[in-house]
Each structure stands twice: as structure tokens, then as C-alpha cells.
Amino acid sequence: MNQRVYNFSAGPSALPESVLMEASKDMLNYKGSGMSVMEMSHRSKVFEEIIQEAESLFRDLLGIHDRYKVLFLQGGASTQFSMIPMNLMTKTGKADYVDTGSWASKAIKEAKRYGNVNVLASSKDKTYSYIPELDPASFTKDADYFHITVNNTIYGTRFAPDLLPDTNGVPLVGDMSSNILSEVYDINKFGLIYAGAQKNMGPSGLTMVAIREDLVGQAMDLTPTMLNYKIHVDADSLYNTPPCYSIYIAMLIFRWLKNQGGVEAMEKTNKEKAALLYNYLDESSLFKATVEEKDRSLMNIPFVTGNDELDGAFVKESTAKGLVNLKGHRSVGGMRASIYNAMTMEGVETLVAFMKEFEAKNK
Amino acid sequence: MNQRVYNFSAGPSALPESVLMEASKDMLNYKGSGMSVMEMSHRSKVFEEIIQEAESLFRDLLGIHDRYKVLFLQGGASTQFSMIPMNLMTKTGKADYVDTGSWASKAIKEAKRYGNVNVLASSKDKTYSYIPELDPASFTKDADYFHITVNNTIYGTRFAPDLLPDTNGVPLVGDMSSNILSEVYDINKFGLIYAGAQKNMGPSGLTMVAIREDLVGQAMDLTPTMLNYKIHVDADSLYNTPPCYSIYIAMLIFRWLKNQGGVEAMEKTNKEKAALLYNYLDESSLFKATVEEKDRSLMNIPFVTGNDELDGAFVKESTAKGLVNLKGHRSVGGMRASIYNAMTMEGVETLVAFMKEFEAKNK
Ligand SMILES: Cc1ncc(COP(=O)(O)O)c(C=O)c1O
Ligand SMILES: Cc1ncc(COP(=O)(O)O)c(C=O)c1O
Ligand SMILES: [Mg+2]
Ligand SMILES: [Mg+2]
Ligand SMILES: [Mg+2]
Ligand SMILES: [Mg+2]
Numbered sequence: 001m002n003q004r005v006y007n008f009s010a011g012p013s014a015l016p017e018s019v020l021m022e023a024s025k026d027m028l029n030y031k032g033s034g035m036s037v038m039e040m041s042h043r044s045k046v047f048e049e050i051i052q053e054a055e056s057l058f059r060d061l062l063g064i065h066d067r068y069k070v071l072f073l074q075g076g077a078s079t080q081f082s083m084i085p086m087n088l089m090t091k092t093g094k095a096d097y098v099d100t101g102s103w104a105s106k107a108i109k110e111a112k113r114y115g116n117v118n119v120l121a122s123s124k125d126k127t128y129s130y131i132p133e134l135d136p137a138s139f140t141k142d143a144d145y146f147h148i149t150v151n152n153t154i155y156g157t158r159f160a161p162d163l164l165p166d167t168n169g170v171p172l173v174g175d176m177s178s179n180i181l182s183e184v185y186d187i188n189k190f191g192l193i194y195a196g197a198q199k200n201m202g203p204s205g206l207t208m209v210a211i212r213e214d215l216v217g218q219a220m221d222l223t224p225t226m227l228n229y230k231i232h233v234d235a236d237s238l239y240n241t242p243p244c245y246s247i248y249i250a251m252l253i254f255r256w257l258k259n260q261g262g263v264e265a266m267e268k269t270n271k272e273k274a275a276l277l278y279n280y281l282d283e284s285s286l287f288k289a290t291v292e293e294k295d296r297s298l299m300n301i302p303f304v305t306g307n308d309e310l311d312g313a314f315v316k317e318s319t320a321k322g323l324v325n326l327k328g329h330r331s332v333g334g335m336r337a338s339i340y341n342a343m344t345m346e347g348v349e350t351l352v353a354f355m356k357e358f359e360a361k362n363k
Numbered sequence: 364m365n366q367r368v369y370n371f372s373a374g375p376s377a378l379p380e381s382v383l384m385e386a387s388k389d390m391l392n393y394k395g396s397g398m399s400v401m402e403m404s405h406r407s408k409v410f411e412e413i414i415q416e417a418e419s420l421f422r423d424l425l426g427i428h429d430r431y432k433v434l435f436l437q438g439g440a441s442t443q444f445s446m447i448p449m450n451l452m453t454k455t456g457k458a459d460y461v462d463t464g465s466w467a468s469k470a471i472k473e474a475k476r477y478g479n480v481n482v483l484a485s486s487k488d489k490t491y492s493y494i495p496e497l498d499p500a501s502f503t504k505d506a507d508y509f510h511i512t513v514n515n516t517i518y519g520t521r522f523a524p525d526l527l528p529d530t531n532g533v534p535l536v537g538d539m540s541s542n543i544l545s546e547v548y549d550i551n552k553f554g555l556i557y558a559g560a561q562k563n564m565g566p567s568g569l570t571m572v573a574i575r576e577d578l579v580g581q582a583m584d585l586t587p588t589m590l591n592y593k594i595h596v597d598a599d600s601l602y603n604t605p606p607c608y609s610i611y612i613a614m615l616i617f618r619w620l621k622n623q624g625g626v627e628a629m630e631k632t633n634k635e636k637a638a639l640l641y642n643y644l645d646e647s648s649l650f651k652a653t654v655e656e657k658d659r660s661l662m663n664i665p666f667v668t669g670n671d672e673l674d675g676a677f678v679k680e681s682t683a684k685g686l687v688n689l690k691g692h693r694s695v696g697g698m699r700a701s702i703y704n705a706m707t708m709e710g711v712e713t714l715v716a717f718m719k720e721f722e723a724k725n726k
Contacts, residue, residue, distance in 0.1 A: 005397030009404045012607055020391050020399050027387035028380065034368030034685065036383050038566040038612065041372045041688060074437040074568060075589055078603035082587030110588055198604055203401040205437060205568040205606030222585050224445030225473055226438055240441040241561055243568030243606065244375055249401065322397065325404060 006347040009325035010153050010300060010338040011178065012198040014347075019252045037248040042241050050248050051237065057254035061263055062180075062187050064210050071209040071229065072237040072247050077177045077196040079227070080207065081107045084147065084173055084192065085114035086223040088215055092142045096120050096170070101128040101152035102331065103175060111147070114220070118143070127332060128155040131295040134165050145171045145191060151179030153199075154329045156291045156300040156336065161185045163294075171215060179299050180208070181257060182341055183267035191215050197246060199299070200340050202253050206246035257341065266341050267298075273339050273348045274298040280352050286310075286359040290332060304334030311335060314358055323351055369710040372688035373516050373663060373701040374541065375561040377710075382615045400611040405604050413611050414600065420617035424626055425543075425550045427573050434572040434592065435600040435610055440540045440559040442590070443570065444470045447510065447536055447555065448477035449586045451578055455505045459483050459533070464491045464515035465694065466538060474510070477583070481506070490695060491518040494658040497528050508534045508554060508578075514542030514660050516562075517692045519653065519699065521660040524548045534578060542662050543571070544620060545704055546630035554578050560609060562662070563703050565616050569609035620704065629704050630661075636702050636711045637661040643715050649673075649722040653695060667697030674698060677721055686714055 007014040030037050033046050040047045055070050064070065073079070084107075089095050093115040097108045099122035111117045118140050121132035139146065146167040151158040158179060159165075164172065171191025180195040187193060192211045198204035209229070217230045225231055231239050260266060278296060281289040281303050290302045305311055311334050315327045328336040339348055370377040393400050396409050403410045418433050427433065436442070447470075452458050456478040460471045462485035474480045481503050484495035502509065509530040514521040521542060522528075527535065534554025543558040550556060555574045561567035572592070580593045588594055594602050623629060641659060644652040644666050653665045668674055674697050678690045691697040702711055 003397065004392055007398050007402055009402070009407075012401060012403055012405065012604065014402050015399065017391065020401070024387045024390035027390070028383050029367055034366065034687070035370050036378065038375060038383070039370055039372070039377050040375055042375065042567065044372075044688070074439065074442070074606075076437065076603045079437075079587070079589045082589060086587070113585070196604060198607075203606075203608045204405065204604040205609055222476070224442070224449070224587065224590060226442045226445060227587060227590075240439045241375065241559060241567040243437075243566075243609070244561075245566045245608065246568055246606070324397070325407070 003322070005322040005324045006343070006350055007324055008337045008339065008343070008351070010199070010329070010336065011196070012204050013338055013340050014342040015202065015249070016253065016256050016342045019249065019256055022252060023249060038245050040244060042238060042244055047244060050251055051242070054247055054251035054254060057251065057258060058208065061254060061257055062210070065188050067213050068187075068210045069213060069216060069233045071211065071232045072242050073207045073209055073232060074205065074243055076204070076207055077103070077175060077194060078106070080175070080194040080209070081110040083227045083229065084145070085111040086227055087219045087229050088171070088173070088192070089115040089144045090218045090220055091144050094118065094140050094143045096140050096143045096146040098132065098134065098148050099124060100131055100149050100157060101155045103153065103177070104149040107147060107149065107175065115144075123157075127290075128152060128157065129290050130292040131157050131159055131163070136166065136168070139167065139170070141168075143170045145173045147173045147175075149175040150185070151176065151297050151299055153178040153300050153338075154331060156297045156302040157295040158297040160294070164189055171212065179297065181263055181266065182270050182299055184263050197250055199338070202249040203246045205243040206250060208250075269345065270298045270339070270341070273343065273345055274301065276345075276348050276352055277301050277337060277339070280355060284355070284359055286362060287355060290334070299340055300336060300338050302328055302332050302334060302336040304328070308333070310362060317358065318351075318354055321354055323354055366685070368685045368687045369706070369713055370687055371700045371702065371706070371714070373562070373692070373699065374559070375567050376701055376703050377705040378565065378612070379616065379619050379705045382612065382619055385615060386612060401608050403607060405601060405607055410607060413614050414605070417610055417614035417617060420614065420621060421571065424617060424620055425573070428551050430576050431550075431573045432576060432579060432596045434574065434595045435605050436570045436572055436595060437568065437606055439567070439570055440466070440538060440557060441469070443538070443557040443572070444473040446590045446592065447508070448474040449590055450582045450592050451534070451536070451555070452478035452507045453581045453583055454507050457481065457503050457506045459503050459506045459509040461495065461497065461511050462487060463494055463512050463520060464518045466516065466540070467512040470510060470512065470538065478507075486520075490653075491515060491520065492653050493655040494520050494522055494526070499529065499531070502530065502533070504531070506533045508536045510536045510538075512538040513548070514539065514662055516541040516663050516701075517694060519660045519663040519665040520658040523657070527552055534575065542660065544626055544629065545633050545662055547626050560613055562701075565612040566609045568606045569613060571613075632708065633661045633702070633704070636706065636708055637664065639711050639715055640664050640700060640702070643718065647718070647722055649725060650718060653697070662703055663699060663701050665691055665695050665697060665699040667691070671696070673725060680721065681714075681717055684717055686717060
């Protein structure tokens with residue numbers, strides 16, 4: 001294949017072409033430094049400028065208040081599943097969680113190893129195809145925090161920005177791995193947000209965390225030094241060698257996002273992209289969306305024909321046309337189109353056009 | 364600056380130019396996949412081939428026996444400082460450590476949080492400028508492991524391959540962050556080795572571990588899932604999203620190393636490079652090496668003039684000539700030339716020529 005494909009991968013996933021072009025051009029000699037960003041000391045002035053610009057753009061784009069610390073970490077969102085209880089579950093030792101999918105379940109399983117976890121609700125009964133109603137009366141009043149997976153990558157559901165639970169002062173913790181920077185959330189409603197970079201922010205190997213200052217510094221005694229937020233807060237994410245190149249690419253992506261008009265503009269485009277696909281799914285008699293309308297993700301859109309053979313044929317034929325990674329997660333089956341910020345409207349249009357063609361052929 | 368500099372950074376550090384050129388060329392479309400390696404699902408066939416080739420080259424280059432597992436992890440060598448005690452200090456709860464520098468000290472400090480650490484010897488009395496003699500009679504017979512920092516990046520000392528301690532069956536654990544793949548060690552003498560990639564293996568954000576099978580699976584109860592070797596062993600380093608792009612660059616570097624003739628050939632060149640610099644330091648009346656001859660690192664070579672002003676002038680003038688990152692670590696002062704595998708003989712020759720010039724001018 002001589003040209004780039006439309007990549008619907010759930011993560012790592014498509015990145016803006018202009019960012020890749022710039023990274024390629026500067027690979028051997030970044031801005032006259034005489035070296036690649038991969039070769040730079042993390043303590044050098046030139047790298048410091050990169051990480052500082054990345055932080056300031058990230059803060060700007062998300063509207064993060066000064067009372068939050070922004071961290072550039074390693075270990076993926078999976079490491080946050082442990083860091084969160086080890087650092088925060090230390091006053092009453094209790095936390096509330098909502099079970100909205102595999103990632104939420106993994107977070108719950110890990111937290112249970114460190115304290116008392118109250119699972120308020122689950123949508124497992126219907127393969128996590130909706131966000132369960134929450135009864136505020138069931139919330140643990142003195143919980144150390146309240147955890148939600150804001151966007152459920154595998155199942156294609158999300159807590160919409162206006163449907164975040166009101167935790168009545170308990171710090172809300174959000175896994176935003178698969179929808180950070182895709183639509184406007186009031187980040188200041190959270191005590192902590194975290195996200196692996198490999199969907200909307202760059203290559204894997206970088207995890208972004210924003211944590212409210214008052215939540216820093218109360219880790220359990222046995223917390224490994226590298227899993228203690230305070231260590232990284234005190235060292236401005238340079239306690240040890242950070243994932244420098246991933247931070248550089250994230251910085252370029254934040255710049256690109258800003259040039260696109262920021263998160264508000266992204267939200268507008270993302271809603272158009274998602275609407276194009278959902279509208280077709282709802283009107284199609286071959287394909288259907290698996291998620292209840294009010295809980296639909298803008299980023300991950302699972303769909304099925306209801307016929308395994310047809311699903312298989314669809315994945316095969318779409319791949320041949322350069323529409324790749326559309327196979328659904330084994331737990332849902334069918335197909336899934338992940339349409340993160342870097343997926344263009346043209347990509348979604350091409351997908352929908354192909355789906356129509358496929359439907360006509362398979363009437 | 365329009366051309367590449369000679370980069371003597373201690374890490375992240377210089378990479379082979381041919382590797383950077385290939386990465387740059389394939390940035391937008393890796394081998395006809397239609398996407399960047401940064402955009403690939405870690406579960407895709409094309410990425411699987413990359414990680415498998417990386418593992419098989421790493422095993423080949425180091426001569427790692429089948430009874431070892433090779434892991435691609437995140438978190439840097441610093442995370443290993445916790446993972447090692449949490450996973451291995453679980454039978455008698457005792458471990459021996461040798462204090463040969465700041466990194467060794469950090470490893471010791473972290474291990475003390477999890478068990479009984481016996482510090483057998485320290486070279487702190489002389490700013491870690493030598494490797495202390497070890498008295499086998501002092502070794503803890505039933506220690507769970509015995510930890511050394513094989514190469515001390517800051518101070519420029521190393522345990523030479525023929526001077527590894529004989530631990531009499533206690534698993535030897537080696538931090539090889541700054542000398543892995545630089546000269547031939549019998550890796551099968553170790554129970555576990557670990558190394559951040561950012562010196563001899565690629566960009567930061569990737570940590571390589573080789574662990575003998577029998578040491579896997581005994582982690583402490585409170586070990587975070589992501590810090591449990593067994594989790595990564597069972598999942599072939601794909602438990603969660605690994606640092607894919609760093610793994611790709613490491614694979615390219617392993618290929619390059621193989622083309623150079625492997626570790627034996629590297630050792631030969633590295634010894635020539637180091638000899639050129641050490642010989643000059645020993646004959647110079649202006650500059651001197653800070654480390655005792657038998658313990659000298661081939662990778663990190665600190666040197667001083669004994670005059671802070673001259674040191675400052677040297678760093679400034681060398682930088683202007685495109686010989687960069689020669690400033691020594693604050694704890695040693697003076698200068699340090701890190702000459703990892705990717706530093707060419709030409710680079711060292713240029714450095715020595717400049718030093719001679721500087722000496723002539725400052726007689
Ligand atoms: C919502 C969510 N949380 C957590 C994870 C795990 O992330 P990582 O692989 O970086 O550990 C993922 C990965 O896809 C995810 O989608
Ligand atoms: C010998 C040694 N050990 C450990 C480290 C820490 O590595 P990291 O920054 O990847 O945590 C370093 C970093 O330079 C090192 O040189
Ligand atoms: Mg999910
Ligand atoms: Mg339909
Ligand atoms: Mg050291
Ligand atoms: Mg001398």
C-alpha cells in the first residue's frame with residue numbers, strides 16, 4: 001500500500017498527518033539543536049521548552065485551574081488503576097466505583113486490593129451497552145473518591161458532560177483515556193483525571209494526569225516511589241527520565257488541536273462525524289448501533305449486522321478498501337469504528353459510503 | 364546549526380544516524396501498512412512482528428538462555444528499584460546491595476522500604492570513584508538476591524565482566540542501564556538484569572528486563588498489578604499498551620547492532636574509543652580521569668582539570684564546536700563524556716583533538 005489508510009483502531013490510533021510530517025522532518029535535527037528529540041537529555045533547555053509548552057497547551061485546551069498539577073507519567077492508564085487507590089484511598093479507606101465496562105472492572109478489581117470499594121451500579125447485564133442510572137442516596141458520604149470511566153472504549157458509551165454524577169464534595173476521579181480533548185468537560189468538577197496518550201494525544205508510553213493539589217501527598221506507606229503522585233509533583237514530572245519523545249509528539253498534537261480551534265471546535269467536528277455514522281446506523285436496515293442513544297460515545301462506535309458471517313465479510317472487504325481496524329472487540333462482536341480527533345470527516349464519509357455499498361450488495 | 368552535533372549526553376543520548384533516517388522515512392507509512400508505527404494497535408499483526416523481532420534480536424545479542432523471560436516495560440529503571448524487592452524479596456525478606464553511586468543508593472533506599480537490606484560495601488568515601496572490594500564472607504547466605512549497579516553512569520565505574528561477584532547461588536540482580544550491549548557479559552550469571560532503553564537501546568520510556576523463570580510469580584501481596592513481573596510474563600509484555608514506538612526504535616537499534624557484528628564487535632570498538640580518551644587523560648598534564656584504572660567504565664568517562672574556571676571554559680568552548688553535553692554531573696564536577704554504542708570513533712577523535720588544542724592554549 002502506497003498511501004495512508006483510514007485507521008479506525010481503538011488505540012494506539014490515527015494521528016494527524018501534519019504532526020507526523022513535522023516529526024519526520026525534524027527527526028535528525030530538531031530546530032537546529034543538532035539532534036533528534038529522542039537523543040536529548042531530559043534536563044536540557046531544549047527539552048524543557050518542549051515539556052513546558054506541552055503542559056501549558058494541555059492546561060489551556062482543557063481549561064485546567066491553577067490548583068491542579070499536571071503530570072507526565074509512564075505505565076499507562078492501567079498503572080493509574082493502582083496509583084489512585086494507593087494515593088487517595090487513605091482517609092476512610094472507602095471509594096465508590098461505577099462498573100461501565102472492562103476498564104472500569106479492572107479499576108475496581110485493583111482498588112479492592114487496597115480498600116473498601118462500593119460498586120454503585122453496573123451495566124454488565126446488557127453487555128455494558130448503557131450507562132446505569134445512579135441513585136445519589138447510595139453514594140458513600142465519606143468516600144475518599146468516586147471513580148468513573150468517562151468513556152468506555154470497548155462498549156462505546158460515555159458519561160456525557162452534563163451527566164457527570166454530583167458527588168457532593170467527594171473527589172470525582174475520571175478515566176478519560178478514550179475521550180480526553182474530544183468534547184468540552186468541566187475538568188474542574190474532577191479531583192483527578194487520567195488518560196493514556198495513545199488515543200487522542202499521541203503515541204503510547206505516556207499517561208497524562210491532572211490532580212487537584214489537596215489530593216497530593218497522602219499516599220499509603222507501601223506505595224512504590226514511582227507510583228507516588230507527590231514525587232512527580234515535586235519534580236515537575238522529571239523525577240526520573242520521562243517518555244520524552246511521546247511528550248514531544250503530544251506537544252505537537254496539542255498545538256495542532258489549538259490550531260483547529262481547541263476542544264470546542266473539536267467537539268463540533270466530532271459531533272458531526274459521530275452523527276453521520278449514528279444516523280446512518282439508525283436508518284440502515286442491515287447495520288445497527290449497540291448503544292442506547294443518550295449514552296453514545298462520540299469516539300468509539302460499535303455496530304453489528306446481527307450475522308457473524310456478514311460481519312466477517314464486512315471487516316475483510318473494508319480492510320481491502322483501506323478502511324482498517326474495524327473489527328469489534330471480542331466481548332461485543334461485530335464492528336467498532338474509533339473516530340478520535342485525528343480521524344477526518346472524510347474518513348467517516350468514506351466509511352459510511354462503503355457501508356451503504358455493502359448494504360446494497362447484501363440486501 | 365545545520366548539522367548534527369557530537370552528543371555526549373549521559374541519557375537520553377546519541378542514536379545511530381541510520382536508525383533515525385529509517386524511522387524518519389517510515390514515519391507516515393511503515394512498510395506499506397499505510398500508517399505510522401505510532402498509530403498501530405499493539406494487538407495488530409504488524410506490531411507483533413516488530414516486538415517479536417525486537418525480543419529475538421535482544422536475546423541473540425545478549426546470549427540469553429531460554430529459561431529467561433524478556434520483558435518490555437514502562438516506568439524506567441527507577442520503577443525497577445521497587446519492582447525488584449516487591450517481586451523477589453519474598454522468601455527470607457533479605458537482600459545484599461553494593462553502594463557504588465547515586466543509582467545504587469536509590470535502589471537501596473527503595474529496597475529498605477520492603478525488607479532487610481544489607482549494604483555490603485560502599486565507595487562513597489571517595490565520591491564513588493572505585494568499585495569497592497567485596498568480602499564473600501560478608502554475603503548473606505540466604506538472601507533473596509544480590510543487587511549491583513553494573514555500570515555507574517554518574518561516576519564512570521563498572522563491575523568488569525570478569526569481576527562480577529560470585530554470589531554462591533544467590534540470584535545476582537544487575538542494573539545495566541548504562542552499559543547493556545556495550546561489552547560481553549555472561550547474562551546467564553544473573554537472575555535478573557534491567558536497563559532503561561535511553562542510553563544504548565533507544566528513546567526513553569522503555570525498560571528492558573530479563574528475568575530467570577524461577578524468580579517469577581512470588582510477588583508480595585500488595586504489589587500493584589502493573590509492577591508484578593508475572594502479569595507481564597503471562598501476557599508477553601502485552602498486558603496493557605506497551606510503549607510501541609520505543610520498542611520499534613529499539614528493534615531498529617538491535618538490527619543495527621547485529622549488522623555491526625553484535626556485542627563482541629561493539630566491545631572492540633568501545634574499548635578502542637575508551638582507550639583513546641583514557642590514554643590521553645593519563646598523559647595529559649591538564650586533564651585527568653577521576654576513576655581508578657581497573658574500575659573504569661567504557662561508557663561514561665568523567666574527567667577534570669582541577670580548576671573550575673577552566674572546566675567552565677572547556678564546556679563552553681567545546682559546545683561552540685559542536686561537542687555537546689560534556690558538563691559533568693554536579694556530584695563529580697568537571698566534565699563527563701558518555702560514549703555509548705552510537706558514539707562514533709570519529710566523535711571521540713574529534714573530542715580528543717579539541718582537548719589537545721584546549722590544553723595547548725591553556726598551558
Ligand atoms: C478507558 C480505558 N482505560 C484504560 C485503558 C488501559 O490503558 P493502558 O493500556 O494505557 O494501560 C484503556 C486502553 O484502551 C482504556 O480504553
Ligand atoms: C545506572 C542507572 N540506573 C537507573 C537510572 C534511572 O533510570 P530512569 O530514569 O529510566 O528511571 C539511571 C538513569 O540515568 C542510570 O544511569
Ligand atoms: Mg470499556
Ligand atoms: Mg439500523
Ligand atoms: Mg551512578
Ligand atoms: Mg592526566
